[in-house]
Amino acid sequence: MLEIAEFISPAPSPVWKLAQQAGVNLAVGGLPFDTLQAGETVGDLAPLQRMKQVYEDAGFELRVIESRPPLNKAKRGLPGRDEEIAVVCNLLESMGKLGIPVWCYEWMTDFNWVRTNMATPSRGGSVVTSFDINDVPADLTKEPPIDEEALWTNLDYFLRKVLPVAERAGVKLSMHPDDPPLSPIRGVGRIMRSIENYQRLIELVPSPMNTITLCQGNFTLMTDDLPREIRKFGKKISFIHFRDVRGVPTKFEETWHDAGKTDMLACMKAYRDIGFDGVLRPDHVPTVEGDSNANAGYSAFGRLYAIGYIRGLQEAVYSGSAS
Numbered sequence: 001m002l003e004i005a006e007f008i009s010p011a012p013s014p015v016w017k018l019a020q021q022a023g024v025n026l027a028v029g030g031l032p033f034d035t036l037q038a039g040e041t042v043g044d045l046a047p048l049q050r051m052k053q054v055y056e057d058a059g060f061e062l063r064v065i066e067s068r069p070p071l072n073k074a075k076r077g078l079p080g081r082d083e084e085i086a087v088v089c090n091l092l093e094s095m096g097k098l099g100i101p102v103w104c105y106e107w108m109t110d111f112n113w114v115r116t117n118m119a120t121p122s123r124g125g126s127v128v129t130s131f132d133i134n135d136v137p138a139d140l141t142k143e144p145p146i147d148e149e150a151l152w153t154n155l156d157y158f159l160r161k162v163l164p165v166a167e168r169a170g171v172k173l174s175m176h177p178d179d180p181p182l183s184p185i186r187g188v189g190r191i192m193r194s195i196e197n198y199q200r201l202i203e204l205v206p207s208p209m210n211t212i213t214l215c216q217g218n219f220t221l222m223t224d225d226l227p228r229e230i231r232k233f234g235k236k237i238s239f240i241h242f243r244d245v246r247g248v249p250t251k252f253e254e255t256w257h258d259a260g261k262t263d264m265l266a267c268m269k270a271y272r273d274i275g276f277d278g279v280l281r282p283d284h285v286p287t288v289e290g291d292s293n294a295n296a297g298y299s300a301f302g303r304l305y306a307i308g309y310i311r312g313l314q315e316a317v318y319s320g321s322a323s
Contacts, residue, residue, distance in 0.1 A: 002240075004279070005064065007027075016060075019060075025061060028063065029066070031068075032048060043092075043093075064101075066104040092162065093169050101172060102172045103173055104239055106192070115131050128253055128254040128297075132251045147184075159173075163209055176218075194222050195229055214230065230271060235275075237271075240271070240276070241282075244262045282310060285298070285302030285305070
């Protein structure tokens, strides 16, 4: 069954109460980087158990971890990658013991999601994030160039190490797309940027635990028919970021959930049709009047609109009133 969750940071914030006031008690969480005790890593059972208890004490059920230990050596195939991979294996084992079923990870080397404007004007004076390839700073990374085939080679090595552990633990690895889905950026290759490459991913090391985070904002920049691709990947989708954009990979802006290029109702119908069984969370919301843009894309008030919009689609589709 599709259920609505929200990203809830491990440290208390206004979103903790706002989410529950909006009827959301399923959490997509982080990792306990700030509460580690001497000798602990974020993959160890004890700190993860403490963090899970904090969520539960606040009334949340932790369903996905969407945070990663350092992995750049693994992504680049550098000395020290086996030590990074060992932390991931430990994390997966701990998640399995605690009944946390999905780990959302990515394969973006050196830098994560990239935006060139964090306050682009949008509807009614709200602001959103945007990207223009012509405005990417030259000093985005100090690392040497790396090509796509090297990234594929390193990903293959990583998956062959971690997927057997994930299978024993019963934890799904859920690959988030490159954001933006564009390659290269400042000499750095990006491989999770197309429908074809996602098919290559799931065939690279076949496993029921080798799955996809369907981040709609990125996937809709890869295809003109997102509902078709949702149906194509089907049970390989283990986690959803429900958001939208306007533009093309080289130049786009985030939008309100009801104002982008994607038919959101058709996407919700596609999730119903594939029997998606997991959580969906809103992502990259506008910053609205009275809220702070300090954490652009994740302001508190914008999430309330997103949750309400998504719940309306969910009830229409799953009640059968939207055939």
